[in-house]
Amino acid sequence: MTISSFQKQLATQITEFLSTKTVSDSSRQAYAYDLKQFANLISGQIDATSLKVYENQLKDWKPSVQKRKRSAVNQFLRYLYQKGDLSEFLTLSEIARVSTQEEELERLELLALYEGQEGPGKLACLFILELGLLPSEFLELDWADIDLAFGIVTVAKGSTKRVLRLDGALNQSLLMIKNENSQGLLLGKPFTRQWLYKQIQTYVTACGLPGVTAQILRQQFILRQIEKGTGAFELARLLGLKSPVTLEKYYKT
Structure with missing residues (x-):
């Protein structure tokens, strides 16, 4: 499968996955944004190696954002496995829960x-x-x-x-x-x-x-x-x- 056809297939799978989520419009948009970014960073196929590359990219984000993106991608990976689109169950590792100054200073919705x-x-x-x-x-x-x-x-x-x-x-x-x-x-x-x-x-x-x-x-x-x-x-x-x-x-x- 070419990179182009893989990206098109991944985009279709993301759309199908989002249709299964019963969430608010804002949450759906957040899922779509995170998964689109995931798709842009994955090339060729989803496997342990490509996921490791993606995880390295996540390190540039603050912990709270990393946690959200990991959750969205892991739900998507579980969906693909349950559908049979992935031959093995793959998942991103969970980020260690560390109280950092950056997290403490995050703007809250109050x-x-x-x-x-x-x-x-x-x-x-x-x-x-x-x-x-x-x-x-x-x-x-x-x-x-x-x-x-x-x-x-x-x-x-x-x-x-x-x-x-x-x-x-x-x-x-x-x-x-x-x-x-x-x-x-x-x-x-x-x-x-x-x-x-x-x-x-x-x-x-x-x-x-x-x-x-x-x-x-x-x-x-x-x-x-x-x-x-x-x-x-x-x-x-x-x-x-x-x-x-x-x-x-x-x-x-």
């Missing part, structure tokens, strides 16, 4: 956090995600620090103060509770960080994001700001840091 039930857990999550606050800073917020008319929050840390801009979603959440408690601390009374961590964990779990923590939310704020083009010195100011040194890893990523 839309569900905006749609959950109102309460201290949601409010804390949005303050950290949207403003980059530390849990301790959130607990110390006073209504006097919040100006809903101008959409700003003033955060005091030691002898310094920083003024942060409230977005629409966070502003709306604050408006909903202002009538109930518009004086003193934002949460009405002092609470411990342990209590707040429990509120956050309960909320993110209810939103289907059990692995998300306050630290991850603060990282996501950083990544969002970098996507917007915020410079290191300005981002350090927003976070209340004395210098941007600790942010270098985010900009390198």
Whole structure:
């Protein structure tokens, strides 16, 4: 079989495989993209040697992407074997589960956090995600620090103060509770960080994001700001840091 005819056959097999998947359109597109790339890197035939070459190509991708691509290809290989198009069952080796800095800094889809039930857990999550606050800073917020008319929050840390801009979603959440408690601390009374961590964990779990923590939310704020083009010195100011040194890893990523 020529390379040209092999590629055409592989394209047909991929189309047939995708027709068997009961998934969302976005997931189907992801499968199609990964398998098309696989097909472009395989020449002549699918065997242990060609799969090894493909695996070497995967090393250029970050671990989370490697995992997705390996899964798509392995499902496709299983399909071909079950159909009888492969004489032996072949599979890509699983990537070792290693927690790398690159994985930790991956941008997450957190839309569900905006749609959950109102309460201290949601409010804390949005303050950290949207403003980059530390849990301790959130607990110390006073209504006097919040100006809903101008959409700003003033955060005091030691002898310094920083003024942060409230977005629409966070502003709306604050408006909903202002009538109930518009004086003193934002949460009405002092609470411990342990209590707040429990509120956050309960909320993110209810939103289907059990692995998300306050630290991850603060990282996501950083990544969002970098996507917007915020410079290191300005981002350090927003976070209340004395210098941007600790942010270098985010900009390198």
